[in-house]
Amino acid sequence: MIRIILIGYMGAGKTTVGKALAKELGVPFYDLDWYIESRMHKTVAQIFAEKGEEGFRKIEHNMLHEIAEFEDVIVSCGGGTPCFFDNIDYMNQQGPVIYLKADPEVLYKHLVMSKNDRPLLRGKSPEELITFIREQLEKREPFYSKAKYTLDVSLLDNYEKIQISVNNIRKLLNL
Numbered sequence: 001m002i003r004i005i006l007i008g009y010m011g012a013g014k015t016t017v018g019k020a021l022a023k024e025l026g027v028p029f030y031d032l033d034w035y036i037e038s039r040m041h042k043t044v045a046q047i048f049a050e051k052g053e054e055g056f057r058k059i060e061h062n063m064l065h066e067i068a069e070f071e072d073v074i075v076s077c078g079g080g081t082p083c084f085f086d087n088i089d090y091m092n093q094q095g096p097v098i099y100l101k102a103d104p105e106v107l108y109k110h111l112v113m114s115k116n117d118r119p120l121l122r123g124k125s126p127e128e129l130i131t132f133i134r135e136q137l138e139k140r141e142p143f144y145s146k147a148k149y150t151l152d153v154s155l156l157d158n159y160e161k162i163q164i165s166v167n168n169i170r171k172l173l174n175l
Contacts, residue, residue, distance in 0.1 A: 002027050003095035004173065005068065006076040007088075007144060009137055010121075011110035012100040013153050013162070014076035020166045022074040025175065030070070032077045036063045044078075057084045068094040079136075082143040092148065096173055099147035100165075102154045104133045149173075 002025060006014040015031050022029035033044050036059060040047060047056045060081055067075055068091060082088035082097075091097045102110075108130045111121060124132060144150075149172050153165055169175075 001071045002073070002175070003068070003071060004074050004169070005091045005095060005097045006074070006100055007082045007091070007097055007147055008079065008100035008153070009102065009107055009133070009140065009144075010079040011107045012079075012102045013110070013165070014100055016162055017100060017153065017165050017169070018074045018076040020162050021169055024166055024170075025074070027072045027074060028070075029074045030067050030076070032060065032064060032067060032075060032081060035067050036060060039063060061085045061087060065090070079140070082146070083140050088143050088146045092146065096149060097147040098169060098172070099144045099150045100153045101144070101150050102152070104130060104137060106154045107133050107137075 004021070006018050008014055018031070019029050036047070037043055040059065042050075044056065047059060051059070057080070060078065061084060064077065064081060064087055067073075077087075077091070082091065088097070108126075111133070112126065112129065121129060121132070149169075151165060151168055151172070
């Protein structure tokens with residue numbers, strides 16, 4: 001049975017790498033945010049607007065417990081998922097957790113294009129955004145670092161480099 005959970009800050013490439021890895025291994029891929037949206041029939045942004053971050057995190061926690069029970073699956077989690085409740089400890093019990101780690105500047109470049117789609121980033125200037133990313137990474141690093149594996153993904157800017165990351169995960173996990 002394969003059950004791999006990818007964590008890391010938003011914009012690190014969890015969905016991109018997760019999809020490529022799932023395709024190569026021939027197993028389904030689930031993005032936790034997409035799963036939440038399909039189950040709740042609302043976007044993450046709508047849930048944040050209606051219930052606030054605390055309400056969203058409770059839903060996320062419950063959906064994580066659903067999805068992490070699936071067999072033969074690759075799961076990518078939202079950037080904050082490991083940082084709430086006992087989520088990171090629970091994930092580590094379910095299978096190998098891989099932290100996709102990237103520098104703040106790389107994350108900024110990835111996120112600046114999609115910041116309006118992400119509730120926590122909406123309305124921030126470029127300076128506020130890079131400061132926010134650095135501060136969030138500092139707070140989240142203690143949770144991210146609990147992952148069994150860490151993979152530097154600072155250079156996921158083309159298909160070849162995505163494939164290198166997939167190959168590195170396969171080596172890490174002997175797949």
